[in-house]
Amino acid sequence: MAGGRTISVLNVAEKPSVAKSVAGILSRNQGLRTRNGRSRYNRIFEFNYSINGRPCHMLVTSVTGHLMELEFEERYRKWHSCDPADLYQAPVRKFVPEDKLDIRRTLEEEARRCQWLVLWLDCDREGENIAFEVVEVCTAVNPHLTIRRAHFSALIDREIHEAVQHLVEPNKWFADAVDARQEIDLRIGASFTRFQTMLLRDAFIIDSATDDRNLVLSYGPCQFPTLGFIVERYWENQAHEPEEFWTINCSHKSDEGIATFNWMRGHLFDYTCAVIIYEMCVQEPIATVTKVRQQEKLKYPPYPLNTIELEKRASRYFRMSSEHTMKVAEDLYQAGFISYPRTETDSFSQRTDLHAIVQEQQRHPVWGSYAQQLLDPGAGLWRNPGNGGHDDKAHPPIHPTKFFSGENGLSQDHHKNYLDVYRFESWGSSLIPTYVSGQQFMPTSLTLDSGVTRPPPLLSEADLLSCMDKEGIGTDATMHDHIKKLLDRFYATKDSNTRFSPTNLGEALVMGYDDMGYKLWKPYLRAVMERDMKAVSEGTKSKAEVLSTSLQQMKACFLDARLNKVKLFEAMGIFFERSNRSSGDGQHAHGEVVRQCGLCQESDMVLRRNRDGNFMVGCLAFPQCRNAIWLPGSVSEAVVTTDVCNTCTPGPVHLIQFKFRQLEIPPNYNANHLGCIGGCDEILRQLIEICGTGSRIPAQGRGSTASSSSVQQSNSRPGEARRGACIYCQQTGHSSSDCPSHVSGSRSAQYRGMNPQTGDSSIPCSTCGTPCTLLTANTATNRGRKFYSCPSQNCNFFVWEDNLNNGTGGRSVQRAGMNVSAFNSSRSSSRGRGGRGRGAHAASTTFVSATGDPISGRRCFVCGDPSHFANACPNRGS
Template sequence: MRTVLMVAEKPSLAQSLAKILSNGSATSRKGFNGACSVHEYTGQFHGENVRFKFTSVCGHVMTLDFLPSYNNWDKVDPAELFAATTEKKEATAKLKMPAFLEKEGRGCDFLVLWLDCDKEGENICFEVIDAVKYSMSKPRGNEQQIFRARFSSITDTDVKRAMANLSVPNESEARSVDARLELDLRIGCAFTRFQTKFFQGKYGDLDSTLISFGPCQTPTLGFCVERHDRIQSFKPDTYWILNVELLLPGDRRLQIDWERVRLFDREVIQLFHSEIKQHNNAIVVKIDKKQKSKARPVALNTVEMLRTASSGLGFGPQHTMQIAERLYTQGYISYPRTETTQYPANFDLKGTLRMQCSNSQWGSYAQELLNNGINKPKQGQDAGDHPPITPMKPASEDVLDRDSWRLYDFITKYFMATIDYDCKYLQTTILFNIGEEEFSVTGNEIISPGFTSIMSWKSLSPDASLPSLKTGDTLPIRDVRINERQTSPPDYLTESELITLMEKFGIGTDASIPVHINNICERNYVTIESGRKLKPTALGVVLVHGYQKIDIDLVKPSMRAAIEEQLTLIAQNKADFHEVLSWTLDVFVKKFQYFVENIADMDELFEVTFSPLAATGKPLSRCGKCKRFMKLITAKPARLHCSTCNETFNVPQNGNIKLYKELKCPLDDFELVLWTTGGKGKTYPLCPYCLNHPPFPDMKKGMGCNECTHPTCQHALEQTGVSNCLECDNGTLVLDPTSAPKWRMCCNRCNVVINMFENAHKINLTDDSCDECQSTILKIEFNKNKTPLDNGCTTHIGCVFCDPILVPLVEIKRAVALRRRKGGQKSSRPRRKGPKKPKDKMAQLAAYFV
């Protein structure tokens, strides 16, 4: 029996699709990578009985990156990145996805790709093909082996239709994604590395780990700063309006509006005020009644969903897409990434509406719409991708989480509104004359609410009923007043408005727009204020102004829009991949060179906005060179700066840094500092100089004392390491000497923390190892009043993982056998044996190398 391997984009999607295609008969097993399951069943494929294996990936299988030799920021000139060699490597190494796909594809006869039906999905198709094709069985003659399933929703009908109409993957669309990835990598990394190193080396309060540039991200930020500049440069003008109030029968009042609206000259409006005050009545000169309508919406696409979710539901774009993808995977809505706003001709509008008749909130509305007959949807735009976003099966509030229900509620109501009728209302306008001046009042009366019955947020605001008047009637004037007001500045851009601008100027795609907005927030370029308004930070403003001073094209949307046009041509097989790549990179190489030559123009703006490193931070520890205090700069990225030596030392991020008992590194005399994530997290000492300049060949930049291979230092791995980590492959459990009296061990590579011995006041590592697990034997001295030992003993020597007395006092009660290195090299397990501690540094180094 031949085998068909089928691959979806997510594990949950593979499970849903396999359940539909197997009619619930599939059996499941876990894949060897632990993340993906394999669902197996038998069935028909091209007229023969076959065995189906349905599995998935977890997003992209591969990612594009530079060769490791180009990843050293200190040694590589950013300009080299435009021509640097790149490679495809595993997107998530721990998932071992290529190996998993190769194993499951071994011996398979056919491959059916069920990746998402967009350009990214096409790109992942070819990543899966590359991983599987060499392990598949050879085809019989000219037999086609690789197929593509195209679907828009997880419903029985759509999925089985896709299975019956398999096509082939689109290589042109996949290549357009490759081009975008390579351009963004080369351009973004070159600019980002240069400006990050330049400005973080001079200023201490930038409060951003990375000063990034992106061909899409930067124009997105530019929109926000442009609005900010308009607000800052706005100068209010004073103007005046006339408020006239008429008296109606029954002591009711009617406010009427001046047709001139407002004047900016106080003396002139006082003349009009005096003129009107001379009259006692207003005369009705015309009554105008018109029937108007408020149009129902076109079908829902991604951008409109993101806009409304931000302004109406308070969801950020990225959060909205995460919810929408989850609803799609669960089968509640159709594919959420689409630019189309027109239903296909064969779309079952009545069937989709009929599914909602059982809903307790809008079921009666759906049934009434079916009974009265649905309206023909408005003509939208067919972008040639997926159908508009619609509900695919009924849901209730008790089966979805709160945010998922709110988005599903919006999508369903929006769909029903598109097939309802327009809102019709009668607009009545009464015109008055007071002397030579004209005034009016307008009111609306609902004739038929139409779609606003279900989209209540679109309904017309209720107006006070107008009086019954006819031409020639007069009403006494009760009051005439002059009101002074001022023009107001525009408000900061909302996410909804920003999405509209990005769509208008072609910045990003429906899939990437949320990512770009999220990036400028995470980079501390903008902050999200009340009402989902985006307010640029000082860093965001200075960056955009700097780009404008040097090269305005870097921040203008037209540059990215031109690139997107070229990428679209690649996807349509109308442009050559290499030509587009070469042309675009040539343009940006010249722009980068000009940017570097004129960086001083941007630096002038930074100088007046931010403080230099020497004037930032608080004194913390002494420099090993000049013996003066270095300052700790806590703004991102955290670092230590010596103003005397004019040197900056990076420290670990996302934790707190404090002085460690004024102890010094035996190699360079720098005072040690402690990095900690709090009382329940990891803590370890580090030398600022060794962290940035590894002292030994087997150490890497960024290693603290808990990974230092110094042979005799009391803080190094030799003196504090207990056992190999229980979870990760290369880590060592290190005793935290600062954790007393609640002692703990922490892995020096991963986040494993083991709590132990709360009543011990001293722990020492011995030179012996456990015979069973090879962990270092500990000597523990307990508090004499709280000792767990028999007969009041306070000292015990044993293995924390094997000793029957110590095991109950440790949270994790298992150890890992030590992994020894081959070829007689030094064991990765900490050992205590060796010569006594030399007295001077040269002797220490000699002992290490000998």
Template sequence: MRVLCVAEKPSISKSISQILSGGRFTTNETRSKYIKNYEFDYPQTNSFFTVTCVTGHLTGSDFPETHRKWNSCDAFDLFDAPVETHIASDKKAIEENLLTQARRADTLMIWTDCDREGEHIGLEIVRVCKRAKRNIVVKRARFSAIIAQQIHHAAQHPVELDRAQADAVEARIMLDLKVGAAFTRMQTMILQNHFAQLADGKNVVSYGPCQFPTLGFVVQKWNLVKSFVSEPFWFIYLALTSSAGEETPFNWKRGHLFDEDVAVSLYDFVLSDPLARVIKVTKKGTKKWKPLPLTTVELQKAGSRLLRLAPKKVLDIAEKLYQQGFLSYPRTETDQFDPQFDFQSLIQKQTVDPAWGDFATSLTQNGFSAPRKGKNNDKAHPPIHPTAHAGNLAGDDKKVYEFITRRFLACCSKDAEGFQTIVDVECGGEFFSATGLIVLERNYLIVYPYDKWVGHELPDFEEGQEFQPSVCELREGKTSKPSLLTEADLVTLMDKNGIGTDATIAQHIQTIIDRDYVIEKIEGNTKYLIPSKLGIGLIEGYNQMGLNKSLSKPQLRRETERSMVQVCEGQKTKGDMLEETIEQYKEMFIIARREFPKVVSRTTLS
């Protein structure tokens, strides 16, 4: 039996061939300089394998000539315009190779990435190959990491291609094309009449169903910061200084008050009887929980916050390390490992590392503790984890690999353990408390320096003990201005509100930066996102239109993402999802075009 295996990328096809053939394969060139065909016998299934690949999506979608040019039709007509799907001009050599190889094959086995997008690319491959051989048997190889065990299992136990997931992607592609093109064309052509910077037709004021809610989050936070007015507040500060000169502060149970007269009155009561009395001493063991297994969203947030790397940069690096066989598939919503997961073999591979090898060794010697279970499981991929030791990485690649590896080892360790003391005191009718901590066992913190847990020991207090506070003052403070939005903050907001997927969030953030709707501002070691004048004008203009479902807020896109999930689960057809969603956007478009002068009045190009 001849089997044609098609991967999503050249590096994956080569890795699959090396694993399945044991390094004994022949290599044949193709007309594409990026693509090679690898051939070998695979006796495990009594087959002869040809392994090749594509380079991502084969096809592109666009309107026919009757609608493609900006002045060829009214922008509204694009919602109902036909869409043509064709092999991209730069993929013709890849198409030719697939057609040639499919004619010789009995079975087509899809080896694309095991996510929604991968299912769609797989369907594109199937459509090309069936043009060469209509009755070719189609199978799907499922794997999460480029490691021998998984690759052999995928080759020997193929499944069916998930057409529903592919349909969901096709619906999203058509929807984004129609909605994006209609709104982009409308708003650009109107703004061209008002701003010289757009008159040459080279600059486009683009709209995207995910892009605008993403920009909306940035503008919303900017307005919150800009409109912030600091308010004074007052609080009672109580402290005891030991003979060694160490001060133990006690926190006022009321926190702070915004009414100065009330604060002064309460403070006078305290001063009238300033002797403090210990009313309760609580001593108990406490823990600092080890981190949950790593998801794509958490990787993006950590990459921005801890590694100072843009979310897209982090994902690009993780993708490259996955293709090189060092990491599992980096696009996953799952934060719980399967109970049968082989932790020990993966931990063993890390024992040779000079930085964390000793810690990995300790885990193999009765130090292992099962990872915590999160609440998410996409039923497709395990949490992100290292699959091999990578000792020769440098720069940002090393930073990303090190974080993922330390996170995995921390997940397999024990929670940090400590001993906490809480002392509650009463002074002048007001109540205060102090908290102390002794760190007993650092455990996972030894290998995971990204978390901090610092001990603070309290003096020995006993219930009923009385003491004269060293400090008893009424102090004034001011409310702090909220910070600007960071990339990590934005990733969190997008994930929470269903804008994009774990794999596309980073690209949407990059898009609003590339469009000059958002400017990156670096203060110290932190990168903040600030909307440009154009970005502010667009969002505030749309917000003034009184739309039932604002185009700059997440509700409409969140509903679209839910509809895509329903298509994936077979609860809704691709056609139904498109019809319902496009009708919603049509209504929004009619109102938006009528009310667009509000955007014009708010928009000032810099």
């Protein structure tokens, strides 16, 4: 027993609620006195206690998070006071802001009469940094203080009592890492924010905010990569080219149940190929079981909960925003129901008394009995939770700390269940027949189904949190703040389904930096910083070293970005009108009118230039109407004239005076051309074909996600935009398969490679009028011979090209399998071409067409010979 003279101990917690809990637990509410400090929120608790046998007069008070802020010195604070580049070396200082001065005074007054200072800040890097802020303030008035740190991670008796009996030294490396992070964030954030705000805000009419003058175009090392995730996914989504594919599906129903068989090849994009294979199946439909494999499927309970997983699950199951979730979790933590809610840890340490945690829940009406069973050694149900593999060495996974019966004052949102027999995941169940190897059966259904590839969905809040987590953007405690900031800054919007899209402003900014070739909107920068911080916190790098190299690099990057500011200007110019031309009429503000939009028939089509300098004519009603015509990439200038085309209807269609870059067009074309986009202009069509539209070529640094960033996000796509006028609307600039006036792009695969306007590679189907592509046979008897075949499922139109030229005309070939769902098809696709038919039973081997008519005169699909089917065709496979 140490005994001896009573010492006064000043205990400082990170927030008032923790001070109250710590005081309550240590004093066991015996002899606990409370008084006000200088700050009305941060009260002081007093009681007597004994640390390692030594009598102590304990004073417990608190701060409210960081006591200090980092700021530039006064003369650099005004935005126009200096060149933003100077902010990389302008002096900074830590100071206690006005609203924290009373807390500082409390600390000073109490510290003067204490011998010890015990720091009860949260046990993470930020907490350690705050601890040193408190130390700085207290030792300034009492240099003789003995400094001690309490380590705890839950506000429960055994943790707190143990912490106070095992005090340690504060960790300077942890605090240094935060100092470095603060300084880098401040310098980068302030320099780029001032730079881009002053550059762009007054130059463009940014209509997102009510008052442009107060708009801040902030840049931050966390908010920008977060925006980058949203934009990148948005670009991927917009650039997606839907492609139709085909699958062969088979099911078998028996007394035991129904089995669905998937094609080992998955799916094929080549329709003809899929039909041939399908037809072979139809011809010999008896299925043989070649292998039977039984596999046990395991479903594991979720790992112990960390902050991000909490936010993701709350968003997924409760549709709670991450911001709200954290507020609720904080309430529960402060009320003592759950452990600290900001943790990266998803595995329980060996020391955690899991049985004690479960014991608390035995009284619960819903899962209490389950808890009892878990604890019953006879039941043998107890299993230790899985190990998620993360441990921040500061806090345990989020877990309930005491029984919660549904107290008043807490909303329904607070009633989260951590130990429930988890309600949000379930087993899928179905019974399938048993099979033995070698067994044969007649499929109940055998269908050729089509599907269309889907674009990746826009990011949900849970997706976004995953991206941030994966790349280390923000802390578990701040991720939701960064997401909210993007909404507040008008950089992004969230739809009712919690899916995020960039606004024009957000997309333009990312595009601008991307065009510079910079990864400033990517997470790499932050990742490097985070690695540096970790190195500092582990003592392998010094704070000074990290600051010096990091800031040097960032300043170089800043100066370079400023040299390339024209890229930001151009990107903004795609979405926003320049403010010095803002007073013009509406038409001028958006471009020159070429014609009325033939698609929506409400708005005008106007001539515009995209960020790559390429011209297009787009509908003013975008994005409601996506009609767009991309012009040749070789156009250097384009001006809408008052001349009107006298062929194209509905008029008026204004002619455009084009100037082409001579070097980019063939020598026999004139660099100056008065052209029409109405469909009549053969020269324009040819130049689009020759030069491409240039609009969708991936820009440097944007990789595969490039294309959609163009201004209109039209449906046109790189390769197809070059192939001439659309067969539906006769406009150039998009292909038929992309025609916005046409219902579906799902047929796109069928039209590839054709050239409708040249007349020699496409003819209309004699039945439905659909253009038929010129294809080349590859059979032994007809290799190299060209033919036309209708891509439509409803036609069997087929004609050899040489017959056509001889005037023989087309003939139909019945194709078994197409349009035919052999056997009763219960799995027909509503969208695709296959499987729509009704069918007779297989045993009769009668096939019925999609119209219900029996098929007669069936012929080989490969060579057209009625004497055999494709699977027996002598020409097949040669």
